[in-house]
Amino acid sequence: MTHQYPALTAEQKKELQDIAQRIVAPGKGILAADESTGSMAKRLNPIGVENTEENRRRYRQLLFTADQRIDSCIGGVIFFHETLYQKTDDGTPFAKLIKDRGIVVGIKVDKGVVPLAGTNGETTTQGLDGLSERCAQYKKDGADFAKWRCVLKISETTPSSLAIMENANVLARYASICQQNGIVPIVEPEILPDGDHDLKRCQYVTEKVLAAVYKALSDHHVYLEGTLLKPNMVTPGHSCPTKFSSEEIAMATVTALRRTVPPAVTGVTFLSGGQSEEEASMNLNSINTCPLLKPWALTFSYGRALQASALNAWRGELNNEKAATEEFIKRAQANGQAALGKFESSGTCGAAGKSLYVANHAY
């Protein structure tokens, strides 16, 4: 613990920080288009589309060929491996298409969750084997950032100390390896919204998890300025009977982050979890208008919350492609505004509003 063996040169650090800053530039966030083949089935089945490689390609194409309106609100796109090597109808590789329009290309690098024996159904995430070589290849193929998702859950007995510690450690290993290969790691310790716990419980757990994550990142000598965090917002569980306003969610979320995420972290890009498109935008907006000092960019890394309407509009039909792309552009712009605290809700979300606001000292 006494001598430093610098993990990165000054140039490597600068490159990583620049990439991170570009992704979360003001008004910009991330399109998480990294659904695995299995996850894509869950998206395509409900709209009656067969889960073929071609359909997946056609679908991603209608997102990636959106016009220049998304250039000011999308800073990065996360790819799934298959998609990184697919092309548009006219033969342009997707990675090149995205990169050429000034959007940073990212790649999901984890290999899914595996059980932690002796726990109550908890998991860690695998994918470290050969990760360095894979990252080097992805960097050559145009990727400048990566993403790795760990999953924790809240119940009577979870998250356990082991789950917190193991997931924090594997995230730190992944982050360290990415940075060695010029790739900005997005660190994602998702705490699922499943359960009937209230807002406070989620806040408590989120604070403990994030404290462990940042200790692990420190232990593994990860350069924080060259990372991004992709956490859950602090919300009540899905079956919690108490309703909370967007402002309460925002206050709990920002409080938790202020207590755990060092200011050096360039940006926080929230996952949308099970939130609706509108909810996800509203909450992000409230987060950005929360009256506490927020030293990092606070933006989105949304999958479903950017794509739900687009998928519905498309339904696999060639004739619907333009309309589907329009839906995506609309959500991208809405979230770009939310990242600046300038989002105006269409009012379809029935949140209780400011009357449930609780002063921050109670958090």
Next chain:
Amino acid sequence: MTHQFPALSPEKKKELADIAQKIVATGKGILAADESTGTMGKRLEKISVENTEENRRFYRDILFSSDSSIANSIGGVIFFHETLYQKSDSGKLFPQLIKEKGIVVGIKVDKGTAALGGTDGETTTQGLDGLSERCAQYKKDGCDFAKWRCVLKISDSCPSALAIAENANVLARYASICQQNGLVPIVEPEILPDGDHDLQRCQYATEKVLAAVYKALSDHHVYLEGTLLKPNMVTAGHSCTKKYTPEDVALATVTTLGRTVPAAVPGICFLSGGQSEEEASLNLNAINLVPLHRPWKLTFSYGRALQASALAAWQGKAANKAAAQQAFSNRAKINGLASKGEYKPAATADKASMQSLHTAKYVY
């Protein structure tokens, strides 16, 4: 790790947060006047004054009965136990005198360092026994914050993993106990400037130490908004041959803090270590001008760097009281400006303020 058993009620949290913010209100910092009896001996010896209880009282009276305008630059004063129960010439108890000026009263509660067996001369700090009861009494006697100093050093083999873990843990226990008794804990993990290491080495060690401190505070359920941090600035070792500017020190310091100290912490009050009065002010000023995110107040908690000139002016003579107060008031004002990045030094500075106050292996 799943259920919260809230350590503090919302009212208690608010009280602690309010106290902390009051101490580090804009333009204000802390006078560390908590020198133990032994340490006061070293101060008084330098000006040939006998280390008696009355001389200690007289000297602290000089500082504490300064004009009320010092409250513009001083948000808190740290007392030593003996001093908390001493009185001004006017007959007023010192804590009352301080409180009346709108300054928060603090108390040193640790009981000094103790050796860590099996290490290369490293230490932890003792004082946890009966701490809760002591804190409750101090709260009754007018204190609203406390201070506890841990010490680490840089050498070829230090700080060891044990020293880091143990000191972080004992700081967290102390902090937790303080908050239970309505006292804001100042957390002080001092890394000594002794050695010939360069700026980068100090930065590295400080980052590791602070990361461990904040993990321990989280583990011990400490309410960060109701704490303050008292760290060393990131500097080269005293015998380092390479020289660094205040801007170098400032950038290294703020970078380190940005990587380790959550934004929820309301204020960071630097210790001055062995820096001269002027050096400590220049460095603090540069820190407040660094173009990085600084979501916490960055101010001072100075002992020597606020008092050296005052002691030199006093020389143990009652007739010099006004001059001593002037010297103290002057340094307080300068550091208040430095905490806002507004200090513009005059072309000349007096001898006492420029004199390095470093003592090797400094022990209170």
